[in-house]
Amino acid sequence: MAKRQIPEINAGSMADIAFLLLIFFLVTTTMDVDQGISAVLPQKIENQSPIVIKKRNILVVKANKFDMLMVNGEETPLEGLYQKTREFYVHAENEELPSLIxxxxxxxxxxxxxxxxxxxxxxxxxxxxxxxxxxxxxxxxxxxxxxxxxLPKNAIISFQNDNATSYEVYVAVRNELERAINDMRNELTLRAWNIKFQDLDPDKLEEKEKIKIVRRVIPQRVAERAPTKNAEE
Amino acid sequence: MSKFKKDKSKSQPGVSTASLPDIVFMLLFFFMVTTTMKEVTKQVEVRPVKASESQKIRKKSLVDYIYVGALLDKSKGNAYAIQLDDQLYPDERGIQSWKTEQLEKRSQQERGDVVTSLKIDKKARMGVVSKIKEELRDVNALKINYSANKDIRPTY
The missing domain is CATH 1.10.287 (Helix Hairpins)
Structure with a gap:
């Protein structure tokens, strides 16, 4: 009785157990990752007096109820917004665009x-x-x-949509503005540190500093105006 | 030539299934890593928008979701509804109390970092979106994310 042979555990049902677990995960989980365009809403301030900004210092983007776009008073297709945004940031001296410092x-x-x-x-x-x-x-x-x-300190991109503008077009416009700004920032970071702006990690102190500097050079100032009511236009 | 001829009379050995558990476990781990738990059962249809600049949300634990879309249950009509957790609302009035409740679940330090992810159907009108944003501003939940699938970058 010194040594008794312990019978091996039958692993035949292992596959069944694993399958069961697999099916459980297939059913309870979803594939879609959480991604999107981040934005920060402006803080609510009571009785805020309107800020007066020179016309040349605003890039006015409007979307109407027919999902058509107007940039600085000109009807522009979505494809043209990217170029106009970049022009707003970088351009030769021009009376209609902000005077750069x-x-x-x-x-x-x-x-x-x-x-x-x-x-x-x-x-x-x-x-x-x-x-x-x-x-x-x-x-x-x-x-x-x-x-x-x-850009001068008070230069902003102003985006106004209609209550009847579709969400799809709204996001497309935000995306184009974001893309233009991201591209300009990437050009800076790729040249200086050979890294994309989005790949800079805000949790690292040194890279956080870099993010701040790039944001200073290419600021993202998109202000949203209260939407126009359906009946007005 | 006959040297290579097989003995047909011998029966073929069965395929060993000993590695089957390993294969299934591998699949299981793959799914565990790549997928996320369902937050809620969707009761509205959300056709996602696409955006090339779409980026992953950094901290998944600090995200609340608002769904806007047409009701999946067509017997209740075709109207757009807002879904907060498992509750359906016909308009934006439920958002403030819901959001305050969500914020109270979190610690003081985390509250400023909570992102509200807006999962909105692409054909929704901006009127409802603006109202949701106003409600969120009222309870000082300022960080939002317009949920969008990653799209290839356009060339124009």
Whole structure:
């Protein structure tokens, strides 16, 4: 009785058990991954006074109830939006488009030093602190990308749709705006670090810094206006 | 020549099924990794939109879903409805209380990062979408995601 042969466990039903599990997972799970276009809604502010922006500083995109697009007063097919968006960011001096600010190493350095001294004298003023931060980012950007042109601070893309515009067209417009901006950002990041903008990881400190700098150079400022009512147009 | 001739009288050995469990387990793991648990049973039809710039949501645990589409149960008519969890609403009025409830389930630090994923039928009108967005703004749930399938990049 010293050694008794233990009979082997029959593994014949293993396949059946595995099949059962497999079928359970097939039924309870779905394939579709969660992806989409992210956006941040503006915070609700009571009694906000309207902001006046010069006409040349706005890229007006409108979609009507027939799903047709108008960009800066011109009827434009969806295919044309990408080019117009890029033009808004990068263009030669033009009376109808925003006048870009050229950021040179000299200018950035000067501004950083100015705001630094102001901030040191009056550390309680938030505006000085913000400006110092902005210009530090610009200074870093100039170091990396060389002199560049930036949109003026109040330049925005304004998107207005109708209540009867289809969701499909709305997303298509947002997508085109996003695509134009992403492409411009990618051009910067590919040249400087040989990486796509989307591949920068915000969880890593160094790459988070890079994201901030790229966002400073190519800001994404899409504002949505309250939709037009169906009856108006 | 006859050297290679097989002995026909011998019966063929049966195919071994010993590796069958391994194969099935492999399949099982594949499905476990590539799929996700169903959040809810959809009661509305959502034909997804397509977008080339569509990106994966980073933290899946911090996502709430709003579905908008025509009712799947055609006996109830053809109207568009909003589905929150397993509840159907004819308009946007249920959203605020639902969203507040969802936010309260999460810890204080997480609340700012919660994304509301909008899964909306492509033929829906923007009127209803705008109303949903307004409701979300009212409860300060500002991060949203327009759910869209990945599309190839257009060349224009």
């Amino acid at each position: 050229t950021i040179t190493p000299g200018l950035a350095k000067e501004k950083v030093l100015t705001f630094k001294s102001w901030h040191e004298q009056r550390p309680e003023i938030q505006a000085y602190k913000d400006s110092l931060e902005e210009w530090t980012e610009r200074y870093r950007a100039v170091e990396i990308f060389g002199a560049y042109q930036e």
